[in-house]
Amino acid sequence: xxxxxxxxxxxxxxxxxxxxxxxxxxxxxxxxxxxxxxxxxxxxxxxxxxxxxxxxxxxxxxxxxxxxxxxxxxxxxxxxxxxxxxxxxxxxxxxxxxxxxxxxxxxxxxxxxxxxxxxxxxxxxxxxxxxxxxxxxxxxxxxxxxxxxxxxxxxxxxxxxxxxxxxxxxxxxxxxxxxxxxxxxxxxxxxxxxxxxxxxxxxxxxxxxxxxxxxxxxxxxxxxxxxxxxxxxxxxxxxxxxxxxxxxxxxxxxxxxxxxxxxxxxxxxxxxxxxxxxxxxxxxxxxxxxxxxxxxxxxxxxxxxxxxxxxxxxxxxxxxxxxxxxxxxxxxxxxxxxxxxxxxxxxxxxxxxxxxxxxxxxxxxxxxxxxxxxxxxxxxxxxxxxxxxxxxxxxxxxxxxxxxxxxxxxxxxxxxxxxxxxxxxxxxxxxxxxxxxxxxxxxxxxxxxxxxxxxxxx
Amino acid sequence: xxxxxxxxxxxxxxxxxxxxxxxxxxxxxxxxxxxxxxxxxxxxxxxxxxxxxxxxxxxxxxxxxxxxxxxxxxxxxxxxxxxxxxxxxxxxxxxxxxxxxxxxxxxxxxxxxxxxxxxxxxxxxxxxxxxxxxxxxxxxxxxxxxxxxxxxxxxxxxxxxxxxxxxxxxxxxxxxxxxxxxxxxxxxxxxxxxxxxxxxxxxxxxxxxxxxxxxxxxxxxxxxxxxxxxxxxxxxxxxxxxxxxxxxxxxxxxxxxxxxxxxxxxxxxxxxxxxxxxxxxxxxxxxxxxxxxxxxxxxxxxxxxxxxxxxxxxxxxxxxxxxxxxxxxxxxxxxxxxxxxxxxxxxxxxxxxxxxxxxxxxxxxxxxxxxxxxxxxxxxxxxxxxxxxxxxxxxxxxxxxxxxxxxxxxxxxxxxxxxxxxxxxxxxxxxxxxxxxxxxxxxxxxxxxxxxxxxxxx
Numbered sequence: 001x002x003x004x005x006x007x008x009x010x011x012x013x014x015x016x017x018x019x020x021x022x023x024x025x026x027x028x029x030x031x032x033x034x035x036x037x038x039x040x041x042x043x044x045x046x047x048x049x050x051x052x053x054x055x056x057x058x059x060x061x062x063x064x065x066x067x068x069x070x071x072x073x074x075x076x077x078x079x080x081x082x083x084x085x086x087x088x089x090x091x092x093x094x095x096x097x098x099x100x101x102x103x104x105x106x107x108x109x110x111x112x113x114x115x116x117x118x119x120x121x122x123x124x125x126x127x128x129x130x131x132x133x134x135x136x137x138x139x140x141x142x143x144x145x146x147x148x149x150x151x152x153x154x155x156x157x158x159x160x161x162x163x164x165x166x167x168x169x170x171x172x173x174x175x176x177x178x179x180x181x182x183x184x185x186x187x188x189x190x191x192x193x194x195x196x197x198x199x200x201x202x203x204x205x206x207x208x209x210x211x212x213x214x215x216x217x218x219x220x221x222x223x224x225x226x227x228x229x230x231x232x233x234x235x236x237x238x239x240x241x242x243x244x245x246x247x248x249x250x251x252x253x254x255x256x257x258x259x260x261x262x263x264x265x266x267x268x269x270x271x272x273x274x275x276x277x278x279x280x281x282x283x284x285x286x287x288x289x290x291x292x293x294x295x296x297x298x299x300x301x302x303x304x305x306x307x308x309x310x311x312x313x314x315x316x317x318x319x320x321x322x323x324x325x326x327x328x329x330x331x332x333x334x335x336x337x338x339x340x341x342x343x344x345x346x347x348x349x350x351x352x353x354x355x356x357x358x359x360x361x362x363x364x365x366x367x368x369x370x371x372x373x374x375x376x377x378x379x380x381x382x383x384x385x386x387x388x389x390x391x392x393x394x395x396x397x398x399x400x401x402x403x404x405x406x407x408x409x410x411x412x413x414x415x416x417x418x419x420x421x422x423x424x425x426x427x428x429x430x431x432x433x434x435x436x437x438x439x440x441x442x443x444x445x446x447x448x449x450x451x452x453x454x455x456x457x458x
Numbered sequence: 459x460x461x462x463x464x465x466x467x468x469x470x471x472x473x474x475x476x477x478x479x480x481x482x483x484x485x486x487x488x489x490x491x492x493x494x495x496x497x498x499x500x501x502x503x504x505x506x507x508x509x510x511x512x513x514x515x516x517x518x519x520x521x522x523x524x525x526x527x528x529x530x531x532x533x534x535x536x537x538x539x540x541x542x543x544x545x546x547x548x549x550x551x552x553x554x555x556x557x558x559x560x561x562x563x564x565x566x567x568x569x570x571x572x573x574x575x576x577x578x579x580x581x582x583x584x585x586x587x588x589x590x591x592x593x594x595x596x597x598x599x600x601x602x603x604x605x606x607x608x609x610x611x612x613x614x615x616x617x618x619x620x621x622x623x624x625x626x627x628x629x630x631x632x633x634x635x636x637x638x639x640x641x642x643x644x645x646x647x648x649x650x651x652x653x654x655x656x657x658x659x660x661x662x663x664x665x666x667x668x669x670x671x672x673x674x675x676x677x678x679x680x681x682x683x684x685x686x687x688x689x690x691x692x693x694x695x696x697x698x699x700x701x702x703x704x705x706x707x708x709x710x711x712x713x714x715x716x717x718x719x720x721x722x723x724x725x726x727x728x729x730x731x732x733x734x735x736x737x738x739x740x741x742x743x744x745x746x747x748x749x750x751x752x753x754x755x756x757x758x759x760x761x762x763x764x765x766x767x768x769x770x771x772x773x774x775x776x777x778x779x780x781x782x783x784x785x786x787x788x789x790x791x792x793x794x795x796x797x798x799x800x801x802x803x804x805x806x807x808x809x810x811x812x813x814x815x816x817x818x819x820x821x822x823x824x825x826x827x828x829x830x831x832x833x834x835x836x837x838x839x840x841x842x843x844x845x846x847x848x849x850x851x852x853x854x855x856x857x858x859x860x861x862x863x864x865x866x867x868x869x870x871x872x873x874x875x876x877x878x879x880x881x882x883x884x885x886x887x888x889x890x891x892x893x894x895x896x897x898x899x900x901x902x903x904x905x906x907x908x909x910x911x912x913x914x915x916x
Contacts, residue, residue, distance in 0.1 A: 008914040022914075083771025100582040103560065116768050117825070118730040119818040120848070123796035124558040144809050147767055150800055150821055153813065157801035181807050202771070245916050263783055264722065264760055272576040283772035290776025300780030302722055304762055309605055310574050312884060313541025313660070314741035318748025320880035322758030325721055338581035342608055343615035349639050351602050354894035355611065360577040363608055363892065367575070370887030373904060377883060386915075390578070422778035425835060426770060429828030434821065436812035446831060456466040456480075457844075458703050 001388035002235070003397045005245035009372065010252050010327065010381040018324050018379045020255050025248075028255065029241035036411040037239040037247075049418065050199030051403055054207040055230035055396070060194075061223060064209075064216045067192060070169070074135050077111045077217050078125075080155060081139035081210070082147045084202020085174075086115040087280040088211040088399075094276045095395050096220045108219040109135075114151040122154060131163040137172040137214050141196040141205075143180025146430060174209050201418055203284045204407075206399055221392045228396025236404040246404035249383065253327060254412040256381060257301050262327050265301045266319070269331035270308035270368040273390055277331075278305035281402055288406045290422070291415040299413050309367040316371060320378045328375060328382040331398075332368050335389045336361045459846040460693070461855045463703035467830065468710050468785065468839040476782050476837045478713050483706075486713065487699035494869040495697040495705075507876065508657030509861055512665040513688035513854070518652075519681060522667075522674045525650060528627070529675055532593050535569045536583075537672050538613060539597035540605045542660020543632075544573040545738040546669040546857075552734045553853050554678045566677040567593075572609040580612060589621040595630040595672050599654040599663075601638025604888060632667050659876055661742045662865075664857055679850045686854025694862040704862035707841065711785060712870040714839060715759050720785050723759045724777070727789035728766035728826040731848055735789070736763035739860055746864045746875040757871050767825040774829060778836045786833060786840040789856075790826050793847045794819045 008014055012021045043049040079089050093101060093111050102110040112125060136155055140148040159167055167189065174194040175182040186193045194209035205211065207229055212222045236246040256262035265285060267278045282303040290300030306315050308330065319328060340360040347353050355363070375382045385401075387394050410417025432442035466472055470479045501507040537547050551559060551569050560568040570583060594613055598606040617625055625647065632652040633640040644651045652667035663669065665687055670680045694704040714720035723743060725736045740761040748758030764773050766788065777786060798818040805811050813821070833840045843859075845852050868875025890900035 004915050006913065006915040008912060011914070014911065082768060087772070098578060098582050100579065100586060103586045104582055105585075116730050116765070117818045117822045118728075119794045119798040119822070120556060120796045121558065121730040122798045122818055124556050124562055126798075127563075128558060128561045145771075146813070146821065146825075147771075149810055150813055150818065153800055153803050153810070154798060154818070157803050160803070181804070181809050184807065185804065243916065248916060263781060270576075272574050272579040279772075286773050286776040286780075287771075290773075290778075290780035292779050298779060298781050300776050302762065302776060302780070302783070304760060307574070310540060312881065313603075313605075313745075314545070314737075315744050315748075316884060317878045317880040318744035318758050318760060320748075320883070321750050321756060322744075322748035322760070323721060323756050325760070336577045338578045340577040340580045340584075340612060342611055345611050345615050345618070346639070346643065349642065350895070351639050352607055352611070354889070354892055355604070355608055358892065360575045360580055360608065360612070363604065363888075364575045364577070366891040367604075367884075367888050370884045370891055373887045373907075374884035378880075420775045422775040422836075423770065425778070426774060426825075426828045426832035429831045430821075430825050431812075433824040433828055434812055434816065437808070449831075453472070454466060455464065456469070457462050457464040458701065458706060 001394070002231070003388065003394055003401065004386045005249055005383065006386065007248065007252060007383040009376045010256070010383050014376055015379040015381050018260060019381050020252065020259070025251060025255065026241065028251065033241055033247065034239060036408065039411055040407060047199055049407065050197045051204035051207070052233065054200065055226040055233060055400070060209060060212065061226070063194075064212055064222065067172075067213070068216055071109070071135055071217055074109050074217070075133035076129055076135070077109045077214055078114055078129065078134055078136045078155065079111065079139065079214050080114045080136060080148055080151050082115045082145060083283060084205050085139035085141075085148065085210055086113050087276070087283055088206025089113065089214050090276045091280040092206070092211055092215045092220055092395070093218060094273050095390055096215070096392060097218060098273050099275070101218075109217060111214065111218050114155060115147070117147045117150050122151070126158060131159045131170070132166055135170045135172060135217065137174060138182065139174040139210055140182065141176050141202060143175050143182035146434070149181065172213065174213060203287055204403055206280065207396070224392035225396040228393035229400040232397040232400040236401055246401050247408050249329075250405045250409040250412060252383065253301060254409060256327050260324070262325055262381070263301055264304055264326040266304045266306050266326050266328040267331070268306040268308050268311065268328055270364055271331070271333045271390060272307065274331055274333075275305070275307045277398070278307070284402060284406050287420050288417040289409055289413060289415065291413070294414045299415065308371065309364055312367065312371055316374075319375060319380060324380070326380070328380065330368055330372065330382065330384045332365065332384055332386050333390055334386060337389065337391070459852070460689070461846065461852055461859065462844045463707055463841065464844065465706065465710055465841040467834045468714070468841050472834055473837040473839050476718060477839050478710065478717070483709060483713065484699065487709065491699055491705065492697060494866065497869055498865060505657055507865070508655045509662035509665070510691065512658065513684040513691060513858070518667060518670065519684070521652075522670055522680065525630075525671070526674055529567075529593055532567050532675070533591035534587055534593070535567050535672055535675050536572055536587065536592055536594045536613065537569065537597065538572045538594060538606055538609045539668070540573045540603060541741060542663050543597035543599075543606065543668055544571050545734070545741055546664025547571065547672050548734045549738040550664070550669055550673045550678055550853070551676060552731050553848055554673070554850060555676060556731050557733070559676075564677075567675060569672065569676050572613060573605070575605045575608055580609070584616060589617045589628070590624055593628045593630060593675065595632060596640065597632040597668055598640065599634050599660060601633050601640035604892070607639065630671065632671060661745055662861055664738065665854070682850035683854040686851035687858040690855040690858040694859055704859050705866050707787075708863045708867040708870060710841065711759060712867060714785050718782070720783055720839070721759055722762055722784040724762045724764050724784055724786040725789070726764035726766050726769065726786055728822055729789070729791045729848060730765065732789055732791075733763070733765045735856070736765070742860060742864050745878050747867055747871060747873065748880070749871070749873040752872045757873065766829065767822055770825065770829055774832075777833060777838060782838070784838070786838065788826055788830060788840065788842045790823065790842055790844050791848055792844060795847065795849070
């Protein structure tokens with residue numbers, strides 16, 4: 001089975017002027033698709049873009065399968081990483097193992113994420129972990145991400161203090177092949193090391209060692225995951241707007257932004273275990289497409305996370321009656337892995353007995369359908385990604401489709417979807433404020449500026 | 459100590475044309491503040507709006523303190539509720555007990571939330587819970603919320619099957635005083651019952667029995683919480699734009715929307731334990747202000763959740779280089795309850811040793827400051843709420859300030875901030891699709907419509 005994309009509710013025929021005319025989509029594609037497709041393909045061929053080929057790395061799979069044998073009795077896996085080095089991992093765990101994975105007794109290791117540098121959360125994490133029974137996978141391509149290296153230093157020290165004999169065994173490094181602080185540390189300590197390919201950026205790295213190592217250690221079938229991605233590659237490399245769902249979705253977003261001022265992109269899975277997929281997607285989309293285009297214009301569509309049915313009780317009022325500034329993309333799960341029956345209780349109560357004997361599965365999917373109907377009636381453009389089931393194979397498909405969609409949207413917007421120049425200023429300011437060598441004059445500059453500024457506080 | 463609001467980076471003096479002139483704020487206030495203030499005050503006085511007076515319900519506090527004595531040895535608390543009947547509860551738990559509360563060994567009960575109707579998550583929850591040691595608090599004002607009543611029916615049945623002797627002891631009802639299905643059920647079964655005041659809507663109910671009962675059972679000091687809210691009431695009821703941070707914040711949002719096309723409101727706490735506060739706020743803001751105004755116009759500012767420092771690696775690229783469509787509000791925690799030192803390890807590595815000997819607390823706060831500087835340099839309007847510490851007293855202040863800000867924004871937008879007519883159509887469609895009595899013709903209508911619609915799927 002294959003995920004599908006349904007988009008008739010983004011069209012004039014269903015939402016009137018707030019939507020796109022299908023002929024306009026086709027005629028844009030006729031004029032431009034081939035050119036954009038070629039440009040993207042060229043980046044794939046000349047290895048500028050590595051994410052396209054991640055599903056085919058058999059050698060990596062073998063290496064990870066070897067690694068797994070070492071950790072059969074491990075109790076916890078801690079991922080030390082932030083942004084692209086943790087969001088994909090959280091998504092994979094939630095989707096495949098479920099958001100209650102750590103509360104359940106499954107026999108698999110629990111998984112924790114040392115992503116942020118919040119001292120309260122870190123203090124609690126140190127309380128929870130037994131370092132002897134925990135494997136730490138530190139992930140940063142550059143080896144210099146301040147948050148990740150800080151958390152690594154704290155957890156390394158924790159290991160050194162409490163289980164020094166386990167340092168070599170319980171530390172795994174994922175970083176660049178040749179450069180950076182972690183390469184040096186790994187060599188010195190003789191640690192297991194995995195490579196983040198040079199041509200794969202953080203937000204496109206979930207199907208590389210970044211996502212695969214922790215997933216495999218917590219029971220995720222990474223071969224099925226990659227198989228799903230590979231099968232999606234076939235579908236998403238076709239240069240035909242009516243056959244390529246990644247291209248169609250990107251084009252719908254682009255034209256709604258260009259012609260209808262739609263500057264918000266809501267991804268709304270109807271499944272708790274896919275909620276964190278929206279966080280992964282937020283990075284992919286925002287960091288790739290929030291850019292200055294080749295004409296000097298500030299462009300970008302802001303991604304927003306939403307979860308059905310929960311956000312019917314939070315966001316849908318705004319989606320129905322607020323400004324026409326959004327495209328909502330639902331993710332619908334066709335078949336849930338569990339079914340829960342609504343029991344025959346309180347059958348005497350009229351307002352409840354319509355539920356008796358039905359299932360939660362039916363209810364959540366009817367809520368999705370009902371919200372779709374309500375939005376469409378209110379002329380609110382919406383589309384649906386239909387996921388046959390939440391498993392490795394289909395989640396692999398989903399990752400790949402959303403990545404190709406985002407990369408292709410970069411072509412439509414005429415921007416470089418693979419850099420992030422806008423975050424540099426903040427990094428430099430952090431270094432200056434933290435007193436890093438070489439940033440002394442920047443620090444003085446900041447201090448002077450802040451001194452001269454009138455604070456307005458109340 | 460009191461939370462503070464700092465807003466100079468939303469002004470022309472720091473971000474140029476993308477910001478507001480301070481004189482324009484003052485002159486708008488001079489002309490309109492008194493009128494809006496009076497209108498709001500009138501709703502408070504005539505008891506249309508109950509949320510203002512929630513901090514003063516001593517009787518409720520006494521009743522909850524009595525209740526607590528019954529549950530000294532309970533292992534789990536399950537909140538059965540959705541939207542306004544769970545988001546505040548999640549926020550309170552995360553803020554006060556921390557996001558790792560259920561993983562830690564604190565002696566306090568663990569807490570779970572049966573909010574969504576996802577069968578996979580529910581199946582896992584049933585696996586985790588021992589019904590004998592679990593108290594279930596079902597919360598719905600109307601007593602007819604489909605998701606909540608469904609989850610209640612499932613969990614009631616679970617209790618009946620596995621621990622029928624505990625039904626009376628381990629079920630607590632929170633609902634309307636007189637009406638609805640739960641009133642009947644509570645009376646029949648003789649259950650402990652708490653009231654959601656008739657004049658308090660779900661999204662404004664966190665300081666009522668809705669938020670207080672589960673919080674108290676999991677160790678939160680609800681008296682301090684209410685004291686914080688009461689102290690904030692004094693500050694937020696002053697009719698002076700330069701002394702009332704709730705009014706100032708609302709006015710800044712309103713004027714940026716009206717004059718600068720800012721249609722996105724990002725709330726970005728720099729603390730993991732405040733991440734879910736953004737979800738609570740999303741409902742408060744979106745459902746209150748996403749409306750058709752008194753001139754028939756669709757208005758509303760879309761709230762977006764962001765968490766620092768994590769989202770520096772996800773959203774900040776877009777915030778810096780994307781369109782000028784956002785106001786970012788940081789929440790900065792002045793003093794964290796834990797401190798974690800960055801140890802003196804890898805001191806020989808130049809790119810790391812600037813971190814040695816400093817703390818995570820300093821790092822996260824410098825990251826916030828750095829992001830603020832970078833955004834301001836890029837002319838991106840931003841403001842800060844400064845929270846002295848994450849504790850009951852200051853979280854009570856924060857809830858209250860954000861509620862008054864939202865209510866006051868309703869006055870500025872000329873809309874009713876306290877209804878939600880836009881969600882009705884979706885509810886009706888759900889009833890129809892689920893085969894509820896009385897909705898047969900709606901069902902036929904939907905079926906006909908769907909049949910006549912051309913599906914575009916790929």
